[in-house]
Amino acid sequence: MDETTVLAALAPRLRWFAAVGRAEHVTRAADELGVPQSTLSRGIARLEEELGVALFVRAGRSLRLTREGRTLLRAAERSLAELATGARDLAGDADRLRGRISLAFLPTLGTDVVPHLLSEFRGRHPGIRFDLIQDAHSVLLARVRSGEADLALTSPLPEEAALAAHALGEEELRLAVPAGHPLADRVDGLPLADAASEAFVGFLPGYGLRGTVDAWCREAGFTPRLAFEGGDTATLRGFVGAGLGVALLPVSHREPPPGVVELPVSSPRTSRVIGLVWARNRAASAPTRALRDFVRRRRRPLFADRVTT
Known part of the structure; x- marks a missing residue:
C-alpha cells in the first residue's frame, strides 16, 4: 500500500485507534469517545483490513496491542x-x-x-x-x-x-500529629527520628511525596511503618486527627483542622x-x-x- 493510500485509511480513524490502543478495551474506548461500540469495532476492523496488519490480539472483550499496533500507537499519539x-x-x-x-x-x-x-x-x-x-x-x-x-x-x-x-518555590512539610499525642507539645520542632516508632499515614506509591517522605525517613534512620495510604492530603490529615497515625504533610494554608497539630521538623530539612x-x-x-x-x-x-x- 503506498503512502497516500495509508494516510487516506488512517487519518479519519486516528483518534479512534489511539483511544482503543490506550484502553485495550473497546467498551471503555467507546464510552470515552461517545460513539457506539459496534461502530468503533467496525472502524478498527476496517483499518486493520486497509493497512493489511493486525493491530490487536483479541481476548474476549479485551484487546492487546500487537507489535505493529504499539508502533502505530506511538506515532498516533x-x-x-x-x-x-x-x-x-x-x-x-x-x-x-x-x-x-x-x-x-x-x-x-x-x-x-x-x-x-x-x-x-x-x-x-x-x-x-x-x-x-x-x-x-x-x-x-x-x-x-x-x-x-x-x-x-x-x-x-x-x-x-x-x-x-x-x-x-519551596513548600514546607511538617509532622502532623493528633492533638493530645505525646509529641504534640514539641511546637518548637523536633528531629524526624523522634517519630521513628510511630504509625504513619502516607501517600500511595506513584505520588511524588511518597518517595520524598520515604527518603527523609531513611535519612533520619528508619523506614516508616504505614498504617494507611491515600492520595488526598485532606483525607490523610483527617486520619491524623482521628488518631490513626502521624504524617509528613504540606503546611496548612489556613490553621490546621481541629484535632491536628503541625510540628516543624528540625532535621532533616523537610521541604520540597x-x-x-x-x-x-x-x-x-x-x-x-x-x-x-x-x-x-x-x-x-x-x-x-x-x-x-
Missing part, C-alpha cells in the same frame, strides 16, 4: 498531540485572550496554590479556559510527555532531556521544590506561553499564604 497544539495555536495566536490550556497539577496544590494562580491569571486573560488535571506525579509527567497536558505543576522536578522545568514542567521540544500555544511566562515572572512567593509559624 505524537500526531494527535501535534494536531492539538496546532489547533490551540490557531485559536490562541488569533487572539491572545482566547484559547484553552491543559494544566496538570498535584492534588496537594489544588486547595489554594492553583486556584490563586489561576484567579490572578484570569484577571489578565479572562478569555482563556482551562482543562484541569489532578493526579500523581508520575502520571502528570506522562501526560506532559504525551501532549495531553501543556504544563504541569509538580515535585520533584524531572531531570530528563525531553522535559524542561522551572523551580517556582515545586516547579513548572513542559515538553522541551513541543511548540507551545500562545495561551500556554502566556501562563508559563506569568507564573515564572510572578513576584509573589508561590506559598506566601501558607501558615509557616
Whole structure:
C-alpha cells in the first residue's frame, strides 16, 4: 500500500485507534469517545483490513496491542498531540485572550496554590479556559510527555532531556500529629527520628511525596511503618486527627483542622521544590506561553499564604 493510500485509511480513524490502543478495551474506548461500540469495532476492523496488519490480539472483550499496533500507537499519539497544539495555536495566536490550556497539577496544590494562580491569571486573560488535571506525579509527567497536558505543576522536578522545568518555590512539610499525642507539645520542632516508632499515614506509591517522605525517613534512620495510604492530603490529615497515625504533610494554608497539630521538623530539612514542567521540544500555544511566562515572572512567593509559624 503506498503512502497516500495509508494516510487516506488512517487519518479519519486516528483518534479512534489511539483511544482503543490506550484502553485495550473497546467498551471503555467507546464510552470515552461517545460513539457506539459496534461502530468503533467496525472502524478498527476496517483499518486493520486497509493497512493489511493486525493491530490487536483479541481476548474476549479485551484487546492487546500487537507489535505493529504499539508502533502505530506511538506515532498516533505524537500526531494527535501535534494536531492539538496546532489547533490551540490557531485559536490562541488569533487572539491572545482566547484559547484553552491543559494544566496538570498535584492534588496537594489544588486547595489554594492553583486556584490563586489561576484567579490572578484570569484577571489578565479572562478569555482563556482551562482543562484541569489532578493526579500523581508520575502520571502528570506522562501526560506532559504525551501532549495531553501543556504544563504541569509538580515535585520533584524531572531531570530528563525531553522535559524542561522551572523551580517556582519551596513548600514546607511538617509532622502532623493528633492533638493530645505525646509529641504534640514539641511546637518548637523536633528531629524526624523522634517519630521513628510511630504509625504513619502516607501517600500511595506513584505520588511524588511518597518517595520524598520515604527518603527523609531513611535519612533520619528508619523506614516508616504505614498504617494507611491515600492520595488526598485532606483525607490523610483527617486520619491524623482521628488518631490513626502521624504524617509528613504540606503546611496548612489556613490553621490546621481541629484535632491536628503541625510540628516543624528540625532535621532533616523537610521541604520540597515545586516547579513548572513542559515538553522541551513541543511548540507551545500562545495561551500556554502566556501562563508559563506569568507564573515564572510572578513576584509573589508561590506559598506566601501558607501558615509557616
